[in-house]
Every structure is written in structure tokens, then in C-alpha cells.
Amino acid sequence: MSWSWPWSRKATPEAAEPRNLDGLIRWRLRYTGRVQGVGFRFTVRGLARECKVTGWVKNLDDGDVLIEAQGTPDQVSALTDAIKRESARERTWVRATLATREELAPQQEQDFRIVH
Template sequence: MKKVKIRVVGRVQGVGFRYMTKLVADEIGVTGIVKNEDDGSVYIEAVGPNEKIEAFIKAIKKSPSPSGRVDACNVAEDDAIENYLRFRITN
């Protein structure tokens, strides 16, 4: 299992980004969380098999929201992330 944390910067709040991220995660089959941050970015934790995580990251970099725009997507592996049972929006 691969565990990553992702910080997404761009036009990612107020455009349905978290909702669309959840749809993509459910479709690909990864678990985790997505939430808005006070600085205007979006924070994601994702857990799943390597190939599914790579597909998820690729989809996030393209912006799952049609009206969103991703300027930067910082990805880091983090084994301390919990094993989520599903993918959910936390705020």
C-alpha cells in the first residue's frame, strides 16, 4: 500500500474540487480524505495500491473539477497516514 499526502494550489476552492476529488477517488478505488485549507489550498491524504495512487495523482494534477485550475501539486509519501476505510470530505 502506498500512502501519500498531496497539497494542491490554484483555483481549487469554491469550484467543486473536493467533491470531484472524492468522485475520482471512488472511481479509481483509493481511500483517504480531502479538505480545504485556510491558505486557499486543498490537502489530500490518499491510500491504495501504487498503480491506483499514481492514476489518482495524475487525475488531481489535471484538476478533477472542470472550473478548477491546478498551479502546483506537491506529493509526499507518508507511512504515518492511517488506513482509511473510504474516501471522504472532512470540511
């Protein structure tokens, strides 16, 4: 009889195969403006998932929001365009301005999440 830890997880086929990072870009984006307390992180998460972008979004102590977005150049561009459109809508609390953009090395990721 074999015994194993009850919380041990076996690797799933998706987790066992590394994702091909060729052709992906990763940007660190810092947004300023009215971006905290207005649902901006949740909006970004929804937009990122629609654009098939992975990464994360989090509030910063200084009132800005930091995003790391990864995908094809078209996907990441679609996300930044969607954020710009959302900020320009007449009926939104969000008023986000892209302050900085920095290129990073792509990472192994599966989804887009909110980080606290």
C-alpha cells in the first residue's frame, strides 16, 4: 500500500508543459490619475482577459496603479488601447493616464490577476 500526503498535487498536463514564450512581450505600465477607489483594477483585469493578456495589476502606496501585461504585441496594444478608451468614456469614474512603460522579460503565466 502506498501513502501520500493528502495535499500533494500531481502535475496537470498544462502545468507540465512550459508555455512557448516566443513572440511574447511583457510591459510594466504605471498609470496615474483617478485610478484608485474607482474599480480600475477590476476593469483592467476584465479587459486583460478579453485581450488574452496575462500578468497582474496592483495599487501602489502613492496612488498610482502598476500593471505587468504579457502577450503578443497586438494583445498588449489592444489592452492599452482599451484602457485609454475606458478612461475617455463619458460615464466612468476612471481617469487613467499612462505615466511610464518599461519592457521586461516574458514569464511563465496562465492568467491575469489582481495583486494586493
